[in-house]
Amino acid sequence: MEFASYHLWSQFEPAIGWEDTHCQMQRGLRWTQPARSDDQPPPVTETIWQKVGKLAQQGVYEFHQDPLLLKHPSGCERVADRLYLYYEIATIRDRVMQILRQYQADPWLLDRDILVLNRGDEPIPPPIVLEVDGYQFHLLAAFDCIVKSIDNNIHIIDFKTGLAAPDLRQAEVYLLACTYLYPDRTPVASFYNLETMTSSQLITATDESLAQTARKLAQIAKLHQQQRQAYQTNMDCFDRLFPPHPGTHCRWCPVNYRCDYSTTR
Structure with a gap:
């Protein structure tokens, strides 16, 4: 079954302010061309x-x-x-x-009454089956931390470091996931920066915003699968399906050693 996640969403569309460093080819290399057994990635990715x-x-x-x-x-x-x-x-x-x-x-x-606290290197959690307009797909959501709030509802906390602003889409996906995992409770979300010891404002969602997020994820899951199938049918169209955007950001790309367009090759 097709899948979607915040991570895949961010590979399709960059967060605000990161447009210049976004490259669709990274997603293509990750999902259509798995590394060969003789590939030797750089020691630090x-x-x-x-x-x-x-x-x-x-x-x-x-x-x-x-x-x-x-x-x-x-x-x-x-x-x-x-x-x-x-x-x-x-x-x-x-x-x-x-x-x-x-x-x-x-x-x-x-x-706090901690319900979930992950180390960050656990296996992918079991998927949540979503259906949008008759289309079913798997939603993957890995939480850093979930605590029970004072009113016995759910508070999702995502840990951050550094100075970059968090991507609100991540909170939207987590709020949607929690409506399925904890259907009897109302979720809220926030980002907590472990380096600056500051917390964002609480983020909530309406039924309409949750439905909008679900529709967006369904669209991404469907398009991602269509592009992968199109590549399998015609491998010569790879560059058109996943256009490159090389630049100085190539040095931080985890698949730059397999990219013909990388500026680090």
Whole structure:
């Protein structure tokens, strides 16, 4: 069955402000041309800010797996050991250690009723079956954290780092997913920046906005499948189905080693 997710949506249409770095060919290489067994990708395919975000989330998870670490004088160092943080470059190590120290000093999730807290490297969660105008597809949604709010409803929290503004589409997809996973509760969502220790305003959704998000995801799932099938039928049309947009951003592309248009080749 076809699928959609926030991640796939972002591969179709960039977030506001990221239009100049968006490349459809990256999506094409990811989904129509799997790497050969003899492909040798570069050793680092993540940017510094991506690595910081991943390790910061893992650090929060480790603290709550063993809450005694939140009070231990060497708690941050022990979490850093579990993350193999000392093997990272200094820029990453220092930023993540600062986040760990800040969180230990103010563990704002400690008194929350946590329903879901993911480490960030779990397998893809079971899909949610959605039907829009007779068209069925799978919705994939991986949550960072879900807590029970004071009024016994659902509060989705997505962790962020860095200074870039969060993409509200991510919250829209999560709100839609939660209406299926927790049908008897009203969800709200927010973004929490682990580096700046700031939270966004609460994000809510109406029935109409949820329906609009579902229609958009259905459109993406259908078009994505059609493009993949078109490529299998005529492999010469790859560049037209997934047009390249090379530039300095190629250096951060995880599939640049397989792209004929990459400026890093």
